[in-house]
Structures are given as structure tokens and as C-alpha cells.
Amino acid sequence: MSVIKDMKVSIKRIPQSRISQVDFNNLPFGRVFADHMLVCDYKNGAWGAPEIMPYGKFEIFPCITALHYGQAIFEGMKAFKNQDGDAWLFRPEENFKRMNLSAWRMCMPEITHEIFIDGLKELVRLDSNWIPTQEGASLYVRPHMFGTDEYVGIKPSDNYRFVIFSCPVGAYYPEPVGLWATRKYVRANEGGTGEAKAAGNYAASLLGAREARDRGLNNVMWLDGHDHAYIEECGTMNMFFVINGTVVTPNLSGTILHGITRDSVLTLLEDHGIPVEVRRVSMAEIKEAFANGTLEEAFGAGTAATIAHVDRIGFEDEPHMILPKIEDRKISNMLLRELADIRTGRIEDKHNWMVKI
Numbered sequence: 001m002s003v004i005k006d007m008k009v010s011i012k013r014i015p016q017s018r019i020s021q022v023d024f025n026n027l028p029f030g031r032v033f034a035d036h037m038l039v040c041d042y043k044n045g046a047w048g049a050p051e052i053m054p055y056g057k058f059e060i061f062p063c064i065t066a067l068h069y070g071q072a073i074f075e076g077m078k079a080f081k082n083q084d085g086d087a088w089l090f091r092p093e094e095n096f097k098r099m100n101l102s103a104w105r106m107c108m109p110e111i112t113h114e115i116f117i118d119g120l121k122e123l124v125r126l127d128s129n130w131i132p133t134q135e136g137a138s139l140y141v142r143p144h145m146f147g148t149d150e151y152v153g154i155k156p157s158d159n160y161r162f163v164i165f166s167c168p169v170g171a172y173y174p175e176p177v178g179l180w181a182t183r184k185y186v187r188a189n190e191g192g193t194g195e196a197k198a199a200g201n202y203a204a205s206l207l208g209a210r211e212a213r214d215r216g217l218n219n220v221m222w223l224d225g226h227d228h229a230y231i232e233e234c235g236t237m238n239m240f241f242v243i244n245g246t247v248v249t250p251n252l253s254g255t256i257l258h259g260i261t262r263d264s265v266l267t268l269l270e271d272h273g274i275p276v277e278v279r280r281v282s283m284a285e286i287k288e289a290f291a292n293g294t295l296e297e298a299f300g301a302g303t304a305a306t307i308a309h310v311d312r313i314g315f316e317d318e319p320h321m322i323l324p325k326i327e328d329r330k331i332s333n334m335l336l337r338e339l340a341d342i343r344t345g346r347i348e349d350k351h352n353w354m355v356k357i
């Protein structure tokens with residue numbers, strides 16, 4: 001039993017770690033799981049005591065609300081090791097706040113700071129051997145919550161389960177990505193759940209993503225659901241463009257995720273005095289900038305994706321726009337390097353983003 005503040009966390013350790021079976025030099029994203037997970041149940045209007053146990057299966061009834069009516073939300077964050085081998089999390093308080101915003105939007109109970117942050121630290125501390133130290137690799141941590149009522153009928157669940165597990169990961173996009181913009185599918189609309197990290201948003205995005213892949217691209221670059229003209233985000237990351245030396249990114253319209261990497265990128269750009277415009281960005285503007293040679297860079301920013309260079313953009317059936325060479329991209333390459341350097345303690349963490357475990 002370990003005590004976090006006044007909260008008791010029971011810890012049942014795995015008898016034999018699985019870590020020796022893992023090839024840390026060849027980590028696929030999201031397929032390898034660290035030894036332990038944290039589980040905490042909400043019943044009778046209150047969260048119970050969190051338990052840390054070996055990562056594994058748990059039993060649920062087939063009727064639970066999450067499976068039928070989609071009351072399920074999640075977060076994604078990363079832990080890193082610095083040069084001295086200490087474990088750190090990148091901006092976990094932001095994930096905590098966003099988790100509770102998602103919970104509010106989906107009529108779910110708020111999770112407490114003790115369970116989320118202190119439980120998270122306890123779990124990552126226990127599995128800190130699983131934090132990879134290879135360049136570009138990290139421990140991806142996945143808190144999530146879902147409705148567990150045994151009830152068929154549409155209403156907010158009375159019971160919930162909160163779980164955190166983690167995966168040592170390499171790059172989500174090992175290569176530059178190609179994105180497809182289309183008016184055919186919509187991810188989110190005003191008044192909808194677009195800015196919540198709700199599981200259903202991702203299910204709704206799969207068909208478009210499949211069509212993007214059929215077209216030789218990796219994913220969809222979503223357009224707004226009203227005019228079908230303005231760029232929103234990608235399925236895993238917020239979008240940035242460099243047009244004639246100015247960084248342009250869509251504003252938080254209520255339909256896109258408040259990306260923590262997006263916010264960090266905006267701060268770093270300000271630190272460097274690079275001009276930024278946060279506003280609506282139309283597909284027509286991107287096409288025009290491409291045509292007149294002023295579209296210098298395009299990239300996505302996200303926890304899993306980090307800074308992902310976009311090398312091709314397709315729009316409907318039009319030929320793909322082939323973007324400038326990755327080596328020539330000053331701004332996104334600087335951001336990629338600087339974020340990695342902050343996370344691994346190679347440069348000063350001026351904004352106090354790193355939280356020691």
C-alpha cells in the first residue's frame with residue numbers, strides 16, 4: 001500500500017516484469033504495454049480508492065453504457081527521461097484540465113487531481129524502467145474513463161471506471177505525412193463534441209481516414225462542418241502552415257481539440273519572435289499559397305505525432321500538392337528539435353513544462 005497525500009493506493013506488483021521481451025530499438029506505436037495500470041471506480045456519487053495492478057484484462061458487462069452510447073473519453077501524454085535518467089512528464093496538468101472538460105461535455109463526473117495527477121506519477125514511477133531513452137521515443141500514457149452502468153437506455157451512466165496504462169513508443173509517423181481535405185465527411189460541428197477528447201469523435205473519423213489511405217495519403221485534414229472551406233485539424237494533431245515566413249494556424253473554434261502541443265508551439269514561436277497568425281485558414285488560401293510558391297511548410301502538432309512534417313496535401317480529386325523539401329523547413333525542424341531538447345533536459349525548460357516524477 002502506498003499513500004498519495006491522504007489517498008491510499010494499493011499496489012499489486014507484477015510477479016515478473018515483461019520488459020526483457022521488448023525490443024526498445026524497434027517500438028511500434030501503441031502495441032507494447034508497460035507492466036502496470038491504475039484502475040479506479042466511481043460508484044454512489046464518489047470515486048473510490050485507486051488500485052495499481054499488473055496490466056491486463058478486466059471484466060465488463062456487454063450492456064455497459066460506454067459500449068452502446070459512447071460515454072468514453074481519454075487523454076494522451078508522454079513521459080521522458082532526461083540526461084541524468086530522471087523521469088519527467090510533459091505538461092500533465094493540461095491533460096488533467098482537458099480530461100475534465102471532456103468529462104463535462106459528455107456528462108461524466110470530474111476526476112480528482114489526486115487520482116489523476118498523483119496516481120499518474122505513482123504509476124509512471126513504478127514503470128519508469130519502461131521509459132525509452134532512444135531519440136524520439138517516450139512512454140505514452142493513456143488515461144481514460146468510461147460509463148459502466150448495467151443499463152440499456154440513454155442517460156448518463158451512474159458508474160464509471162477510470163484507467164491509466166502506458167506504452168513505450170517510437171514515432172507515430174515515422175515518415176512525413178500526406179493529408180487529404182474533403183467536403184465529403186465532417187469530423188465536428190458547432191455545438192458538437194469536437195473539442196472534447198471523446199472516443200466517438202475518433203470512430204466518426206475512420207471512414208474518411210480510410211478513403212485518404214485509398215488515395216495514397218495518411219489521414220484527413222478536416223474542414224469545418226458549416227462552410228466546408230476552413231481547415232480545422234487532423235485526426236491526431238493540430239495544423240500549422242508557414243506562408244511567406246508567417247506561421248498560420250486555425251483558431252480554437254469550439255470544434256477542434258485544444259492541443260497541448262499546439263499551445264507549446266505557439267509559445268516557442270513567440271519566444272523566437274516568429275510572426276504568427278491564429279485565425280481561420282481556408283483551403284483556398286492554402287491552394288493559392290501553394291500555387292504562388294509562398295507555402296513554405298505545413299506540419300501537424302500533437303502528443304503522439306510530435307511535430308509531423310506534411311509533405312503532400314490532396315483536396316478532393318485534385319492532384320496532390322507536393323510541398324517543399326523537409327530539409328529546407330526551418331521553422332518546423334527548429335520546433336521538433338527544441339521540443340525534444342526541452343523534454344529530455346538538453347536545454348532549459350523556461351516555461352516549467354516538465355514535471356518531475
Ligand SMILES: Cc1ncc(COP(=O)(O)O)c(C=O)c1O
Nearest residue numbers: 236237238257259260261302303
Ligand atoms: C483530434 C486531435 N487534435 C489534436 C491533437 C493534439 O493534441 P495534443 O497536442 O494535446 O496531443 C490530438 C491528439 O491528442 C487529437 O486527437
